[in-house]
Amino acid sequence: MTNILYYGDNLHVLREHVRDESVDLIYLDPPFNSNANYNILFKSPEGQDSDAQIEAFEDTWHWNDTAESAFDEVMKSGNNDAFTLLRAMREFLGDNDMMAYLAMMAVRLIELHRVLKPTGSLYLHCDPTASHYLKLLLDGVFGADRFENEIVWNRTNAKSHAHTRFPSSHDVLLHYRQSDNATWNPQYAPHSESYIKSHYSNIEEGTGRRYTLGDLLNPNTNRPNLTYEFLGMTKVWRWTKERMQKAYEDGLVVQSAPGKVPRYKRYLDEMKGTPFTDVWTDIPPLNSQAQERLGYPTQKPLALLERIIAASSNEGDVVLDPFCGCGTAVHAAQKLGRQWLGIDVTHLAIGLIEKRMSEAFPDISFHVEGRPQDLQSAMDLAARDKHQFELWALSVVEAVPWKGGRKGADGGIDGIIWFKPDGKKTEKAIVEVKGGGTGVKDIGRLAQVMQREGAPLGVFITAQAPTRAMERDAAAVGVWDNELTGRKHPRLQILTLAELFQNKRPDIPWVDASAAKKAKREDTGKQGKLL
Template sequence: MNTLHYGDNLHVLREHIADESVDLVYLDPPFNSNANYNILFRSPEGAQSESQIEAFEDTWHWNDSAEDAFDEVMKSGNTDAFTLLRAMRDFLGENDMMAYLAMMAVRLIELHRALKPTGSLYLHCDPTASHYLKLLLDGVFGATNYRNEIVWKRTSAHGDASVSYGDVTDTILYYSKGDKPIWNRQFMPLSEAHVEAKYANVDDEGRRFTTRDLRSPSPRPNLTYTYKGYEPHPNGWSISKKLMAEYDAKGLIYYPKKEGGRLRLKIFLDEREGRPLQNLWEDIPPINSRAQERLGYPTQKPLALLERIIAASSNEGDVVLDPFCGCGTAVHAAQKLGRNWIGIDVTHLAIGLIEKRMSEAFPGLEFEVKGRPQSLASAEDLAKRDKHQFELWALSVVDADPWKGGRKGPDGGIDGIIWFKPDGKKTEKAIVEVKGGKTGVKDVGRLAQVMEREGAKIGVLLTAQLPTRTMERDAAAVGVWENEYTGRKHARLQILTLAELFQNKRPDIPWVDTSTRKKAKREETKQDKLL
């Protein structure tokens, strides 16, 4: 069941997700008009080799795709959703926001179809579109299945030059498919100040407790009785005489020390789960530059936030679906809490990042990745259709971090970096160049120059074409690099073909160590502080 899907989530939902097969949906769809989302990758050496790559671009623009989505909502049979969407189009016109809403509407209809009758959906958004999305959700799920608008404080107060209040919160819209959704009440721990103030009493066993009034809120003649000489309030007791005796036998009745006082009920601190969680969440900090779980993904949400949502609205063994899974926080939290999960994303970068994240967090975990090239023919087809996604896929296969920016041109002749520790201490790098089209001797020479420029010990040329003898000769002429720690020799410039990748051949890199990424993140944090 644990599966990552590469592709458009609308297509994946229709082709691969069965009716009423999902217990919980969490989605955090990107919307920020005219903005690009970037992922930062820095080398361990620090800011001098800092660069960034474009992870994905916000493509919610009114075009043929948006028009098609609008038409599909009309044909879906959901008249409420279409009525609302049409009214929004009359009001907003044909702009980026309207395109976003049309594309979201058709996806929300599919997500509603996939949910079990006891299932729930949490839609994470910012105030830019939350009011429109709430109307769409009313149309798709029914207004009576609205449960909460959760407000999460995602950042601290900050200065803002605009004529408005600081924007520090996100909105999470919570809807259920039916009237009896899975629900596990969550609790907040009691503060020390609250415990000191409210649980000041201590019994002979050292247990802290508070007391609660036992009077009825309204006159109850049938509950008016004397108990061990203690008279009730004029309204009567709130419990029967039989229950009063049972509580007394368990030591739960508090007898007043002052004459004329009334009996009260003891509530022990160690039996309290905490205070029930409300819809204002201020206790979960955002991902910042010092957060240990930070992956550098721009829309990454804290693991604790997803754990809370998943714990509240699903049980162990249930299925959690994230159709915009990004860096995979929802699937990470689902796995951690013993749920099955499905993640969908439209970029190979995201899918590759999640693969690494899950493999590192849960060693030995088995899960399936669908939609990615599974054969040489499908890889070659991807190279023809989408050069950028082909590049990201190829880099993920060899465990290389995508890299763009460089010192010359858009990427400086570098598509990716493999970090490694030849002696277990000092971090080195191997430069990776991906070629999905024609490849020749010039590419070998260019990679050799980039290696010298960047001080890289090893260079890897990934190519769809078979190398010529001249290319192999020139690559061999670059020489070998000897690992002084192990005594092993490694070709400095290595050529790998797509065919060899599917035969499980990988670059000859010594001690490829994913822990070096953590060092890179620490260096990044230091640079952030300096900036």
Template sequence: MTNRLYYGDNLDVLREQVKDESVDLVYLDPPFNSNANYNILFKSPTGTSSDAQIEAFEDTWHWNDHAEEAFDQVMQSGNTQAFELLRAMRGFLGDNDMMAYLTMMAIRLIELHRVLKPTGSLYLHCDPTASHYLKLLLDGVFGADKFQNEIIWKRTGSHGGSRRWGPIHDTILFYSKATEPFWNRIYQDYEESYLRDFYRFSDERGSYRLVTLTGAGTRNGDSGAAWRGVDPTVSGRHWAVPTSSLARAYPDQSMVGLTTQQKLDLLDQANLIYWPPRGSIPQQKRYVDEGEGVPVQDVVTDIGPISSQAQERLGYPTQKPLALLERIIAASSNPGDVVLDPFCGCGTAVHAAQKLGRQWLGIDITHLAITLIEKRMKAAFPGIAFTVEGTPKDLASAVDLATRDKYQFQWWAVSMVDAMPFGGKKKGADGGIDGLIYFKPDGKKTEKAIVSVKGGDNVGVQMIRDLHSAMEREKAPIGVFITKALPTSVMEREAAAVGRFQSTATGKSYARLQIITLAELFQGKKPDIPYVDPTAGMKRAAREDTATQATLL
């Protein structure tokens, strides 16, 4: 299976593109926050959300005809247990935003169950707003006996709560398709308090703890025989030699045929036995470096949120740490397995999957997210090969997208010129800034080019003047005007009158205001800009609006 990104509704993509029992692991972080609009992806440098983005997403998860249709689809799915739960929830909640969210999730969870292999697992990441309802839905879709864990992730150090406990955690619900899913035992580092409490002894080799050398119950044979005057059966036990410690101490020596007492002698020779000053049974010294760590626990406190200075930070409000996704993927899949994220957002799950040698599928309903993931993956894995499905591949499909959804068209067009989406103020007031291209005209200092996209049939010279005004205000040396309609001769003259930009590094001049048509984009035309730095936008996004983004994590 080829690594793929899909632009589109994940329900449609799952039904049309993903085969039965073809996925090993599903991770999903479906957006829901009753106090915020869905998927407000970027903030402007001034900290204000793009009005266009709010308008594009504010109608998501409301009870409407789409929610009613999803409710009927669950009824017709054949999963009577899931539908009865959903029907009971509707009777309790009524037709509100939460019910719309649960209904939309129910039909998608049914599809995700279908595409999972029998040994597959699903991890659903959510906050306490809806986790209790989602757990019931998962019980209905997967079966209550397929519940494996409720994982608590401490997502922030502290959070104010004037009349309640500070909310600092997210919930991850872990379900499997079969009763015993595939599982890799994963270890995490010991906490300092654990080391302090248990590894209290030390010698020239390092810190160690004392571990019993006996097991419960008496046995016949050499495991019950006395060794160096110590009889374990006196306390109703027998010798239990730690074979792993013995193998580490003597990697080239076979232990086959040795008696229990001979193995204990070898341990003692390796200085791995502690002899108490008075007649107690000797114990094993287990050093810190012998242990693999603590098996992963269902309370995750050793992976913090993405800090404002973290290299991986993309400025995406709900971005999760790469380490958290790596732990999940390492535990529930093997290299070569297929990982699916149907709400892939900024692409942390597919990034982790690629890093760990898994195949992956990512789905998102916005071109903005797909574009961000494309840039992220190419920056993290130079030369990576993957396909993007659902985005315009020719002029006709681009025109169709412009007609159906002007915002998605704008974000797609911005991606075609390697620009970063820009969340500015209300369109028109700022000249319609849709994207920014960062470049280094002198090879050192980073400048920006402003991108404005027009998908309508009527364009005029005032649009060129608006873009020029935005360039002057933002001190941008270059502006790029992308248009579906052909520009008029007056527009071309107005653009030419803006003048040219001289690059000291290349010794060449460049048109300050450039017009590119859709047809030219598909012919491969790009903005004529010196020293384009395609990763600068991602680095800048990671720095901007630090305080506002941190409150959203």
């Protein structure tokens, strides 16, 4: 089964849900080991509080029991080459963060090798911090003879390190094949204008087609079957006599003067272009104004994934991204007619991908595994992992997690829903999530936070049904008037988990200015819900 998003640790998901030799192409963009916090780092809208951000989870690449266990699993895997390399790295590096990163990557690469078809390929996206170590691990897992390319992607402009060293501006993509029969579709760049002018300067009369003249002589002079007389001269020709005569009759063979060696026309519009090399400078990074940008700092351009998928898979093939983040790989796979599997360890990422795919492909059908699908599974998550439950609930209402969380006091804010009621000014709704017992004090605290933050709206998500006193106090906070639409929205809204599973969402004016103005003009006094 394909077109599935899995929430969970990719090691577990690979072992439990992905069959041997069932995947045609793997792209993975794991967190880089660069002493930074990884995965999701959401920021508030442009012009808002730059500190309004959240780390979905902190850097987990530390040497601990989990890393030790990963090291032992590589030892027991039967892949002696991979373990030999990993053990040598441990002797060199010691038990530090980099070694933890490599141990946990090694055990996952072994699983990825298992699920890849003999005709499959893998692309590992990394930065120069650990690319040399990862290449050795890949040599151990796949075999050094399966290495194809170290692709350099110029991902950004030079950073400000010029006073100490050459600034870093590239990422690395390590490309490996499972076998010599791996799928390969060459990719080409359009010829430059200067190249066209210098190499295709001839323009055909009548058609206006640009062309250049190619050599008709055969470089191998020992070809008796291709040695014959043509246009008054005997040569070893590139083509058979029958093909040469046909091309001449079709006007494709040109002789500039009697006695001159004829040449053939190569039309510009029949050329595929210039083959891409292993240095990619033509795909710019996503800037703050990019239309496809989702506010995910490690988001990769769609064009980057489209090139990889087009080159190393065919329509209908299965593409796997085990660190799918904001879903660029699965988006590109769907766009190019591939099947796909995506895995991520945060509910925020899965929720973001669900929204992204549904908006980009309204008619798409896909399945989500591992996320709460009913009230009972949501309650189970709340009991097991309060933090992930909170992140899941926030993702359902499309809220951005606040910066407090497990690191410290969050100021009574679990998340923020940013919205623009008039299409211009950004407003916020404070979101608070409770998986346990609740009471009127919670409503009072949320009302105080709304006042402190200057937020016109607040959303209280609760696993338990609210009491009448809670509903009374929420109603007492009043309503917020949307001047553009004339609608009134309850300022403090209570949503239960049961209502979320019934597809009820916060009453928030997520409309742009033009839509709101149109709605107001068409208002008949019975204003509908604007989404």
